[in-house]
Amino acid sequence: MANVEGKATAITVLTPIKREGPLVLWAVFWAGRHIKETLKKLEQLSFIHYARWAVIERFPDEGDGEELGHEYLLFESNFNGTWDQYIDAFSEVVPLRMKAIWGTSYGFPGPLPVEPFKEYIRRNEYVANHYWSAYPGFTTTEIISAEHVEAALGEFQAHAAELEPEAFKRAYESLLITIQHDL
């Protein structure tokens, strides 16, 4: 059982979708893919590495798949921080989106207050048997910061050798100030 690997936590949730749910989800996910604001909000939740939603119409088997009484909604996320912080942030930052998505599933109590929401996720969550990360020691923020640092350093390096020592020192110090929040 391994929902945690270094700083990364896995969440896997599977819930049955109400009869009218698939159509609603189609629209919600379409908006999610096409309206930039949606993704901006997710970027604000700056501790998510990767997350996905998938609608399971039939559970795959050797034939055409096993059809249950309802379609199912699969959610998986890879994030840093604790499980409680994660659900708290979902509840506080994107409550309407949580309602639009999980509101199509049976039993969803709403994103607020947060305790019943947490209870719902806990009840419908599966623990990973094996979880792996290529860089378990790093948070999403550290990875994005490192990208900024590398880009800024690359720009600096492009002309650093040509500068006189005093001008080099000023440019170097200016570089460190520019990226200080990413270090």
Added chain:
Amino acid sequence: MSNANNVFGQAYSLTVLTPIIDGHETELAEYLDGLPSGDESPLAGVHGTHFARWVVIDDVIYQGPDQGPREHLQHPRLLFTSNFDGELEPYLEALRTGLGASADTIWGHCVGYPGRDEPAFSRYLRHHQIDSSLFFAAYGDRTVEDVKRSLAVRAQLIDFALRAQGLAAPDLKAAFLQEFAA
């Protein structure tokens, strides 16, 4: 065929649900639970993987009478998900060669697993694939190599900045150029 919803930037979200042979779920779960983590994990050998997991799903979870009659999976399922770099087909090949015998041990507990011969292996995984409806990646344009390189550069610069504190301009420039030689 390739579904754009599985992709964010250059990142791909793979979801595979395979039926577990009846009675094998405990043995499979125990095997997965016992796999070593980090560099010793079989997934460490699968190039391009950012995050991946295996989850044994014994059954679906009943939500009460609102849902109607109780539902059950005919077979438990093994969920495999991965967030990886690039296209699906090369990644399935990376799984086949990178997991090696572990692939057989794991999916060998699943109905219809054909072994690692091609094209049967990749066809099996594709047949059991579920497309994403919405996929989000915080740095979807960055490969595993990009991420690791940036993190190493950042660490190197932090280390250098600490060491270089107080150096006079000529020494600073010389030390920098030596440290960060192109």
